[in-house]
Amino acid sequence: MDKLRKRRGKYRSKTALCVIFVIALTIVACTGNTPTSTEANKTAAKDTVGVFVPPDTSTIPHDPFGDMVRYGRELVVNTAYYIGPEGTVGKYLGNKMNCAHCHVDAGTRPFAFNYFSAHARYPQYRGRENKILTLSERVNNCIERPHSGTPMPLDCKEMVAIVSYIKWLGANVPVNQHVKGDESLEIEYPNRAADPEKGALVYAENCVSCHGKDGEGQWTPDSATYIYPPLWGKWAYQHGSSPSRVVKLARFIKANMPDKKATWHKPFLTDEQALDVAAYINDDRIHPRPEKKNRKIPDYPNVATKAIDYDRGPYSDTFSELQHKFGPYKPIVDYHKEHKLPIIW
Ligand code: HEC
Numbered sequence: 001m002d003k004l005r006k007r008r009g010k011y012r013s014k015t016a017l018c019v020i021f022v023i024a025l026t027i028v029a030c031t032g033n034t035p036t037s038t039e040a041n042k043t044a045a046k047d048t049v050g051v052f053v054p055p056d057t058s059t060i061p062h063d064p065f066g067d068m069v070r071y072g073r074e075l076v077v078n079t080a081y082y083i084g085p086e087g088t089v090g091k092y093l094g095n096k097m098n099c100a101h102c103h104v105d106a107g108t109r110p111f112a113f114n115y116f117s118a119h120a121r122y123p124q125y126r127g128r129e130n131k132i133l134t135l136s137e138r139v140n141n142c143i144e145r146p147h148s149g150t151p152m153p154l155d156c157k158e159m160v161a162i163v164s165y166i167k168w169l170g171a172n173v174p175v176n177q178h179v180k181g182d183e184s185l186e187i188e189y190p191n192r193a194a195d196p197e198k199g200a201l202v203y204a205e206n207c208v209s210c211h212g213k214d215g216e217g218q219w220t221p222d223s224a225t226y227i228y229p230p231l232w233g234k235w236a237y238q239h240g241s242s243p244s245r246v247v248k249l250a251r252f253i254k255a256n257m258p259d260k261k262a263t264w265h266k267p268f269l270t271d272e273q274a275l276d277v278a279a280y281i282n283d284d285r286i287h288p289r290p291e292k293k294n295r296k297i298p299d300y301p302n303v304a305t306k307a308i309d310y311d312r313g314p315y316s317d318t319f320s321e322l323q324h325k326f327g328p329y330k331p332i333v334d335y336h337k338e339h340k341l342p343i344i345w
């Protein structure tokens, strides 16, 4: 069971209300008084068609492989407890976030950095490292950044467990294939740059109650991990990790935040609001975050493979670091098309 979810006592009452609401709706539906479905409902229903449905945890086999899968899931949910700075089985992470703070619902939620097709798509070329990475090496990427940690030995039990869990989750995904819902939600890019000042207002209205005035999140009572994870400051994700890119983050926010209000098929924020708030969170001029200086190998040694919203040059185009970070992105995309350069997000 998810210890983390259990700790979120505050939300139990809301969850209970939702359950009652759903039961009430079901009763209405079963008694024949089905409410007329609105256009919005129809669109939502259409969008959900074909979205990958991960297997239920009750189907994890009761054998040695299944035991590893269960342990892997436990590690993804309660990462800091096991392998955090004061970890009980190893000290690898530099912060007390859990994988599931970003890989929501233990990597099983559509459009929430899930693990649906991860096992099917690795080993894979990664531009940031300019190398073919195995899935275990990719897990270590997240341990180094965003978790500010040191890589786990590739053959240690915890690594094998995490990879076993990811394999079990995506066992029905054909090799090298994507499935619907495994990527981030698409958003439209406005003709202006994302605006951290506008984002500050979005944050104050919709995010501050959980993530805090200084983006510090909220600790569990024993400070072992977070009820609400941090968004900036020294315990948050590192610079150079995927969420530190504005577009990457905005897509996640649009599909998932504010928690309990937004879903990928019924987002809460508009595309512009999601971009603005992502710009506010990731603006290093006002919000510092950990960064490893002087990397032996710089990110994206082959600049042509650099993500459009990566905020450090050099680039294969003529646009500034500021424009790559905040946009407007359309002129950059057009330039890449015109010059036959890769368009990578
Ligand atoms: C602060 C957020 C965050 C945390 C914490 C985090 N990750 Fe990630 N992880 C990401 C993002 C963002 C991506 C890139 C997803 C994408 O490109 O769509 C990613 C990618 C991955 C991938 C590759 C997925 C794929 O399909 O290519 C794996 C595997 C992974 N993470 C494992 C982990 C594990 C295991 C942990 C915990 C030890 C962890 N991550 C912690 C944000 C995070």
Ligand code: HEC
Binding pocket: 100, 101, 102, 104, 105, 202, 203, 206, 207, 208, 209, 210, 211, 227, 228, 229, 230, 231, 237, 243, 249, 253, 257, 258, 259, 260, 269, 277, 278
């Ligand atoms: C009701 C509480 C709540 C609100 C409000 C909320 N979040 Fe979250 N947020 C969470 C929780 C809990 C998680 C961890 C993932 C999960 O379990 O859903 C999270 C995770 C995140 C993450 C990824 C993890 C990290 O720390 O990097 C980001 C980014 C984020 N939220 C941004 C936002 C933004 C932006 C808003 C406002 C638009 C917002 N959240 C509003 C509760 C909240």
